[in-house]
Every structure is written in C-alpha cells, then in structure tokens.
Amino acid sequence: MSLQDFKFTRLSQKNETKDFDCGDNDLNDFIRNDAWNYQSELLAVTYLFEDAQGKVIAFFSVSNDSLKDADYEKWNNLSRKVSNRKRRRDYPAVKIGRIGVSLDNKGNKLGSQIMFFIKNWFTSENKTGCRFVLVDAYNKPDVISFYQKNDFILLTEKDSAKKTRAMYFDLMQMIPAGN
C-alpha cells in the first residue's frame, strides 16, 4: 500500500475526523478536537490522507519552529571578531506536531512513507529555508525506535524522563552529494 493511493488534503471544517482511531488517546484527541483550533489560529497546519470514501487513514500536523544552538561558536572555531549575535545559531525548521496512522492501516509502513514524503516535500521548490525536521516524540520505546529508523536523532538527554523527547533530522541529507 502506498501513500499515492490516497487523496492528500489540508484539514478543513468539512473533514470528518471524529471516527479517526490510531489507538493512541492523545493523537485521537488532537485530530478530533484540537487540530482545527491550531489551524484556525495559524499555529499548525494539519494534512490528511483520505481513502476513496473520504475516510481519514493518516494525518500529520506541521508548524514553523527553529533549532537554537546557544554554543555554536565553541565547536566551530569562530574568530573572536565575530559578534556575539553570530556566535549563537538559529536554524529554521519544521516541527511535526503530530503524526498518526489509523489502526486499519497499521503495519503498512505508511508512517515511514509519510516521513519520506515530508523530508522530500520540505526540500523541493522551497519558498523559505528549512534545515531540520523536528519532532517531540512520545517517550515510549516503540515511538523513539520509529523515529530512529527514520534517521531522527535525540537532541538532548535532559528530557529523558519527560512525556516527549525532542528529536531532529538534518534535511541536508536529502540533497544528493554534488548538488
């Protein structure tokens, strides 16, 4: 089964999301009750994959974010003449706020296909710069493992006891060598 088999659409108030079930209460709550509020307030945009009957089989929500490195200069041998402002580095990024695949479609690797789609989408015909994909992954072994299999890396150990863990993927990897 491929993502190309489904219709890709931006969430609207017409979409029926109340029946979506991916088996996770937080994800279900988000798509059923919160996604439209985030979108109407311009905080996150949710995209859906729907089957021919208009049933939502998967979704993801994205928003602008940045990865801020306060100690960039320490590890990059910057000249002392470089201003303090430049010693810190802010990388533009996209954050995946949520991603979910319906229980009916578990095991079809649609989650990884969506990751591959997002990585390619955000590095083709960009209107703005975007260096990283960020995600706050649920702090569960299967979820962390999913993102690691998709080449995401844990950003810090400071959140190891929290509900979510910050992870990143460097979009530079999506540009073939020599391009």
Added chain:
Amino acid sequence: MALPISPTPVIRGNDSKKFNAQLKKSAKKRISKKDRQRGIELVNAILSKATI
C-alpha cells in the same frame, strides 16, 4: 486536551557539542540521486491529486 505543541528548547553545553559533531557526520551522509528522484516523484504524485 491533547499535549500542547511547543517550541523546541535551546541547546547548549554538551548537547550543543554532540549536535555539532553529529552535524558534521550527517553532512557526509547524503541521499543517493536515485532515492532522491524516487522522493521527488512521490511528492509530485501525491501533490498532483491533492487539494491543499
């Protein structure tokens, strides 16, 4: 209510050190031209029948 979507925290110290070392590694780990082409074709196929 679901967990909020919050901005990514600033990294510093050892996290910054590990991040910069990793960045140097990932700069060398590039997708192949064949896989990139497959990715672009996937994007185009999905967007060709999208309503966004």
